[in-house]
Amino acid sequence: MTNINQQKQPLRDDINLAKVLQALSDPIRLEMVLKLANESEIQCGCFDLDLPKSSLSHHFKVLRESGIVTTRREGKELFNSLRIEDLEARFPGVLSSVINSARKADIGKK
Amino acid sequence: MTNINQQKQPLRDDINLAKVLQALSDPIRLEMVLKLANESEIQCGCFDLDLPKSSLSHHFKVLRESGIVTTRREGKELFNSLRIEDLEARFPGVLSSVINSARKADIGKK
DNA sequence: AATTTAATTCGATATTTATCGAACTATATT
DNA sequence: AATATAGTTCGATAAATATCGAATTAAATT
Numbered sequence: 302m303t304n305i306n307q308q309k310q311p312l313r314d315d316i317n318l319a320k321v322l323q324a325l326s327d328p329i330r331l332e333m334v335l336k337l338a339n340e341s342e343i344q345c346g347c348f349d350l351d352l353p354k355s356s357l358s359h360h361f362k363v364l365r366e367s368g369i370v371t372t373r374r375e376g377k378e379l380f381n382s383l384r385i386e387d388l389e390a391r392f393p394g395v396l397s398s399v400i401n402s403a404r405k406a407d408i409g410k411k
Numbered sequence: 412m413t414n415i416n417q418q419k420q421p422l423r424d425d426i427n428l429a430k431v432l433q434a435l436s437d438p439i440r441l442e443m444v445l446k447l448a449n450e451s452e453i454q455c456g457c458f459d460l461d462l463p464k465s466s467l468s469h470h471f472k473v474l475r476e477s478g479i480v481t482t483r484r485e486g487k488e489l490f491n492s493l494r495i496e497d498l499e500a501r502f503p504g505v506l507s508s509v510i511n512s513a514r515k516a517d518i519g520k521k
Numbered sequence: 522a523a524t525t526t527a528a529t530t531c532g533a534t535a536t537t538t539a540t541c542g543a544a545c546t547a548t549a550t551t
Numbered sequence: 552a553a554t555a556t557a558g559t560t561c562g563a564t565a566a567a568t569a570t571c572g573a574a575t576t577a578a579a580t581t
Binding site for chain 3: 344357
């Protein structure tokens with residue numbers, strides 16, 4: 302399991318609540334997180350958001366550095382998934398309630 | 412019950428998830444919310460945070476406009492409280508889990 | 522080893538947000 | 552009606568964040 306940029310992903314105990322919330326506070330990233338929650342693991346390029354690659358990459362970086370997402374390389378492709386266990390252990394209920402709320406609500410709106 | 416700036420406080424159904432998370436993503440505001448959670452209602456000036464009044468006021472404004480806090484005037488003083496019912500109804504678990512996590516964790520750190 | 526594919530990093534610009542002193546507003550008190 | 556008190560609003564500046572094209576890296580394929 303070759304994890305890319307592992308040094309940039311905080312260890313569980315270093316995940317910071319304010320930073321997690323900051324990462325989740327962007328409508329695009331919220332949509333990304335929602336998609337990851339629905340599909341468990343997604344290749345970077347498979348987000349059919351109307352965004353250039355560099356922007357998408359920026360948002361993944363924020364998600365990664367805040368501790369929300371981990372990235373795994375497989376050949377040329379990178380696969381992202383939520384760090385659900387780590388987040389639930391560190392901040393119980395935060396991610397799951399946000400995801401549940403995002404599911405039924407106004408994601409995408411500004 | 413004279414509520415100040417009521418027009419600036421969103422109605423329950425207009426509370427926006429991304430904006431709530433954005434409001435909660437600042438360490439100072441997280442600390443304010445935590446204090447409000449512990450004491451139910453607080454006068455603006457009673458936050459012994461090392462901040463000028465205008466900064467404190469700014470943070471209250473963000474909390475108010477995002478729908479997290481409501482403000483009530485009593486004489487010269489303004490009292491703030493969390494809109495727990497509205498938030499729990501609209502985004503179940505979000506505020507409460509954030510408060511619980513903030514209680515035990517690293518609030519104040521950057 | 523050149524090319525293709527997938528995604529990151531860089532760099533420049535624009536937008537948003539934070540900070541905080543000074544001026545202002547609203548209420549109560551003298 | 553002047554003063555005091557509590558808090559907001561204004562305005563200017565600084566810091567953080569978003570956007571996105573161009574250059575770069577890393578792995579696979581030819």
